[in-house]
Amino acid sequence: MSTSPAPLASPDEMRDMFRTMTLIRRFEEKASEEYMAGRIGGFLHLAIGEEAAIVGTVSALRPDDPLTSTYREHGQALARGSDPRAIMAELLGRATGICGGRGGSMHLMDLGRSFYGGYGIVGGAVPLAVGLAWAAKYRGGDQVAVTMFGEGAANQGVVSECFNMAGLWDLPIVFLILNNQYGMGTPVERAAAVDDFFPRAAAYDIESWKVDGMDVLGVRAAVSEAARLAREDGRPACVELLAYRYKGHSMSDPDTVRSSEEKERWQARDPLVTFERVLLGEGIMGADDIAAMRTEVQQVVDDAAAYAEQGPEVPVAELARNVYAQPWNDDPRGSALVRP
Numbered sequence: 344m345s346t347s348p349a350p351l352a353s354p355d356e357m358r359d360m361f362r363t364m365t366l367i368r369r370f371e372e373k374a375s376e377e378y379m380a381g382r383i384g385g386f387l388h389l390a391i392g393e394e395a396a397i398v399g400t401v402s403a404l405r406p407d408d409p410l411t412s413t414y415r416e417h418g419q420a421l422a423r424g425s426d427p428r429a430i431m432a433e434l435l436g437r438a439t440g441i442c443g444g445r446g447g448s449m450h451l452m453d454l455g456r457s458f459y460g461g462y463g464i465v466g467g468a469v470p471l472a473v474g475l476a477w478a479a480k481y482r483g484g485d486q487v488a489v490t491m492f493g494e495g496a497a498n499q500g501v502v503s504e505c506f507n508m509a510g511l512w513d514l515p516i517v518f519l520i521l522n523n524q525y526g527m528g529t530p531v532e533r534a535a536a537v538d539d540f541f542p543r544a545a546a547y548d549i550e551s552w553k554v555d556g557m558d559v560l561g562v563r564a565a566v567s568e569a570a571r572l573a574r575e576d577g578r579p580a581c582v583e584l585l586a587y588r589y590k591g592h593s594m595s596d597p598d599t600v601r602s603s604e605e606k607e608r609w610q611a612r613d614p615l616v617t618f619e620r621v622l623l624g625e626g627i628m629g630a631d632d633i634a635a636m637r638t639e640v641q642q643v644v645d646d647a648a649a650y651a652e653q654g655p656e657v658p659v660a661e662l663a664r665n666v667y668a669q670p671w672n673d674d675p676r677g678s679a680l681v682r683p
């Protein structure tokens with residue numbers, strides 16, 4: 344297999360990255376509408392504002408590099424090329440969803456694209472990625488496992504254990520700390536003793552650094568170098584991406600903690616607007632190309648929502664299939680749930 348993709352993006356790759364960022368933004372705006380219309384139950388966490396961190400990362404990986412994420416993972420699935428129809432149907436809990444409607448927004452997974460999924464437990468997907476890195480090494484493959492998690496998750500003890508194992512066993516893994524500065528409504532300075540998170544990995548002899556997570560090309564360059572270290576030198580790496588999520592923690596969060604002034608300051612550095620300026624300035628896309636791309640993306644998103652809304656609900660009798668090891672009986676509560 345080839346080495347990691349080149350850090351510098353070609354014009355075609357840049358157009359592709361911009362389209363994916365636009366797709367993620369529009370998809371999540373549509374998901375928000377679906378939620379407000381009562382068609383999405385449970386939780387819905389939006390990553391609007393974090394598109395550069397997501398697309399810069401995924402564009403720096405090979406398609407067979409296993410990737411894990413948090414519950415805020417629609418963007419990772421889209422960037423990996425999962426079908427927007429199947430993702431939206433999953434959000435609506437339909438049988439046509441990417442996980443048959445069993446997982447919902449927090450648990451998207453697409454093994455065919457080496458996307459090992461969203462995960463509801465904060466920090467819980469980090470040890471899974473360590474296992475995926477160990478498996479790649481054990482099998483003699485040259486894949487790099489990549490795990491994206493928040494700065495809140497970085498405070499979980501298991502993350503330190505993972506840094507230790509990866510450093511000790513020379514595992515091909517990239518830890519990506521997406522520092523959006525809030526864990527639910529708690530600002531980072533009230534939850535962590537220090538502002539920077541990447542030195543925690545450095546304490547385990549893991550090369551680590553911090554970059555602007557609002558700059559897609561900078562993220563791509565940083566993650567490419569981290570993946571190169573893991574793939575070619577067989578050493579783990581850690582990159583902290585400083586970013587901002589525009590919306591509250593989830594759709595049920597009224598987001599009253601953060602000031603409008605702070606939100607506006609970060610939105611003035613919107614990753615899509617900044618990247619659009621680069622593309623226009625360098626003549627990689629013209630205003631007409633961008634308008635046509637936006638129309639095409641909007642059609643994809645509208646089509647995904649229409650497809651999802653028409654999809655069948657999962658029959659109650661089928662709800663536990665592939666969820667519990669034990670057979671599901673006629674009792675809708677299920678034998679697996681009821682203990683004598």
Ligand SMILES: Cc1ncc(C[n+]2csc(CCOP(=O)(O)OP(=O)(O)O)c2C)c(N)n1
Nearest residue numbers: 415463464465493494495496523525526527
């Ligand atoms: C083990 C565990 N503890 C608490 C929670 C509740 N919880 C869900 S998200 C969250 C904040 C996580 O913040 P961060 O890791 O920074 O990610 P972000 O949501 O900002 O993307 C918490 C405490 C949980 N899901 N799992």
